[in-house]
Amino acid sequence: MDANKKGIASLTEGLPPTYWLIWIGTLINRLGGFVIPFLTLYLTIQRQIPVSQAALMVSLFGAGSFIAQLTGGELTDRFGRRPVMLMSFFITPIFMVTLGFAENLLLISTSTFMVGFFTDLYRPAVGAAIADLVPPDARTRAYGYNYWAINLGAAVAPLLAGLIAEYNYLTLFIADALTTIVFGFIVLFGIRETRPPETHQSSNTPLSERLEQLKRAPILLWFTFLVLFFGMIYMQGNVTLPLDMQSNGLGPKQYGLAIALNGLIIILVTIPVSNMASTWPRFETIAIATVLLGLGFGFTALASTLPLYMISVAIWTLGEIAGTAVGPAIIADLSPPNLRGLYQGVFGSAWGLSFFLGPLAGGWVYEHLGKNTLWAGCLILGILVSFGFLLLSRKAKLEKLSVPG
Structure with a gap:
């Protein structure tokens, strides 16, 4: 029993109660994350939209996400973490339900963009809050556990969504909206502002000066650039993978099973990998x-x-698993307290831009050059980007930057 208690204590060491409220809210929200993984299939099957147009509409989600990351990062540093979270969690459901009812292309496109914007507006705030709450040596675990919560929900959500989509797609949108609202109430009643008091005065610094500080952080900018391509490869799992499976006679139910395996592996492996990765060179x-x-x-x-x-x-x-645990920890380590939101926003913008470019590039290559060309391109790009990270590691060591592990 004592050994079990020590084991649990080692897992939770350095992670305060407020962190765990964020973790619980993330889990609940992701349990209802039905819409985005099935959006391509919804548009092509339910709305009878051609693949290229559907890919463009999914890219609008990415465009909204991209803008939200930078906007959310700036708002997080200027007004605090909590207000940005609340705005995100209570406005997103409005556009999520609108998207479920939308039938014409203009309303579908507009709603998809707005869902992308407000869904991801909170992400820099959560990233900054975790950096506020958690000491550097525990950050890889903290971000890894939070990603674990995302995928604990994601392991269940595709299974349910695949079954529901066979009968009624609208239910996916309503359920997704409701779980987002629950996270909003957790923040409203359970989470206080985490922004360090010493950063309040610097929050009035003009945006132009804050952007100048970013220009003096080349490691951050190059790292973000490489993460963009990491995200573009990853996005194929949501966009072109279901199309590839459908071309082989495998529908939403089988795709749901495949993606549920993704979540299951993350559930089983993320905690031990996050614990080990906290001592690995990042x-x-x-x-x-x-x-x-x-x-x-x-x-x-x-x-x-x-x-x-x-x-x-x-x-x-x-x-x-490894990339998503270590990436935010690197950003948190590099960012000064008064720029945590902006740094997380810049990092998140790479993911948002990848959500836009990934579907566009993947959908175009899939439709015009063929699926084998697409998958070969993913392999080659992954190898090239990995060399980029290794070169960046050398540059960081030469500049003697403090990145634990």
Whole structure:
């Protein structure tokens, strides 16, 4: 019993109660994360929209996400973490339900963009709040556990969504909206502002001066640039993977099973990997993660049955786990307290831009050059980006930047 208590204590060491409220809210929100993984199928099957147009509409979600990251980061530093979270969690459901009812292309496009914007507006605030609450040596675990919560919900959500989508797509949008509102109430009644008091005065610094500080942080900018390509590869799991499976006679239910495996592996592996990765060199870790991501999607070219698709998913999931735990920790370590929101926003903007460019590039290559070209491209790009992270690691060491691990 004492050994078990010590084991639990080692897992939770350095993680305060407010962190765990964020973790619980994240889990609940992701349990209802039905819409985005199935948005491509919804648009092509339910709304009878051509693949290229559907990919463009999914890219509008990414465009909204991209703008939200930078906007949310600036608002987080200027007004605090809590107000940005509340705005995100109570406005998102309005546009989520609107998207579910929308039938014409203009309303679908507008709603998709707004869902992308308000869904991701809170992310820099949560990233900054975790950096506020958690000491540097526990940050890889903190971000890793939070990503674990995302995928604990995501392991269940695709299974439910796949079954629901067979009968009624609208229910997906309503349930997604309700779980977002629950997270909003957790923040409203349970979470106080975490912004360090010493940053309040600097929050009035003009945006132009704050952007000048970013220009003097080349490691951050290059790291963000490489993460953009990491995200573009990763996005194929939501956009072109279901299309590839559908071309082999595998529908929403089978795709739901494949993506549920992604969540299941993350549930089983993220905690031990996050604990181990807290002592690993961080840039080298994300380099290895990117190779695994590319290998996994490259293997998709060989897949034609559900078991083979699951092998592909298993490989790239390992890269996803390591990369998503270490990436935010690197950003938190690099950012000064008064710029935590902006740094997280810049980092998150790479993911938002990848949500825009990934579907566009992936959908175009899939439709015009063929799926095998797409998957080979993912493999080659993953290898090239991994070398970029290794070069960046060397630059960080030469500049003697403080990045634990």
